[in-house]
Every structure is written in structure tokens, then in C-alpha cells.
Amino acid sequence: MLPAVSPDGKWIACYYWDGQNKFQPKIAVIAAEGGSPTKIFDDVPSGIRPIKWAANGRSVTYIDQQNGAFNIWSMSLKGGQPQRVTNFNSERLFSFGWSADGKYLACSRGVVTNEVVLITEK
Numbered sequence: 001m002l003p004a005v006s007p008d009g010k011w012i013a014c015y016y017w018d019g020q021n022k023f024q025p026k027i028a029v030i031a032a033e034g035g036s037p038t039k040i041f042d043d044v045p046s047g048i049r050p051i052k053w054a055a056n057g058r059s060v061t062y063i064d065q066q067n068g069a070f071n072i073w074s075m076s077l078k079g080g081q082p083q084r085v086t087n088f089n090s091e092r093l094f095s096f097g098w099s100a101d102g103k104y105l106a107c108s109r110g111v112v113t114n115e116v117v118l119i120t121e122k
Contacts, residue, residue, distance in 0.1 A: 001025070004051045004060070005032065013051050013060045016040060027051060027060060029077065041075050043082050050095055055102025061085060063093050072096055072105070 003014040009032060016028035016037060026044050028037035045064040052061050059076045070093035072085040086093075086107075094108040 001048060002051055004053055006053050007055060007057045011038075011053075011057070013053060015048055015051070027062065027075070029060070039077055043075065045073070052096065052098060055098055055100060061096075061098070063096065070109075072107075 001015040003012050005012055012030050012032055013027060014030065015025040016030075017025050018040065024044060025048065027041045029039040030037050041060075045062050047063075047065065049063040053059075054061055054074065058078070059074045061072055061074045063070055064073050064082075069089050070091070071088050072093070073082045074085050075082050086105075088109070091109045091111055094110065096105060096107045098105055
């Protein structure tokens with residue numbers, strides 16, 4: 001689900017259900033030719049949101065909500081703990097994208113408003 005192709009076209013990062021927890025997918029890296037995942041990340045985001053590759057192809061980035069704040073996080077293919085990339089403390093983060101050289105980040109942020117309207121017949 002929500003696959004992202006690596007900059008060199010050799011890998012696909014996507015959400016992956018391993019059969020152990022059907023409600024919480026993990027992020028996996030799979031060879032573009034197919035087969036079983038070569039890397040499954042145990043630290044997973046709190047929801048299914050876009051995944052993007054870092055420009056150098058050495059990590060995947062994703063949106064996660066922690067302590068009420070939406071931020072972009074990065075997980076290295078070599079392992080280790082996820083690293084927070086942004087430091088937003090308000091508004092929702094809907095989507096993001098990296099420039100080809102990895103120096104710039106574009107984000108779509110805002111608030112979600114829900115209203116209920118009752119329509120009655122006269």
C-alpha cells in the first residue's frame with residue numbers, strides 16, 4: 001500500500017502486513033523485481049500516510065503523529081532509531097516531497113474542520 005520507488009529504481013518501500021498484527025502495518029523495502037521484503041522496519045508510524053525516499057536512497061521518510069504533533073521522520077536502511085526531520089508543533093501534515101538533490105522539502109499542512117449540518121423538510 002502506498003508504494004514509493006527508490007531514486008535508483010531498484011527498491012520499493014511500502015506498507016506491509018506481516019500477518020502478526022492485522023491492524024498495524026509495518027514499512028517494508030522490497031526489490032523492484034519482486035520477492036520477499038529485504039528490510040522490515042519495526043518502528044512504524046501511527047497511521048498510513050505517504051512514504052518517500054530520501055534523495056540519496058539510504059533512508060525512507062514518512063509522516064507520523066506523536067504527542068499531538070505531525071512531523072516527518074526518517075528511518076535509515078542500515079537500522080537504528082527513527083530520526084525526526086521536522087519540528088512542527090501545530091497543524092496537520094498532509095503530504096510532503098523532497099527536491100531531487102534532497103536539499104529542499106515541500107509540505108502541505110493545515111487544519112481539518114468537521115461540521116455537522118441538519119437539513120430538515122419544511
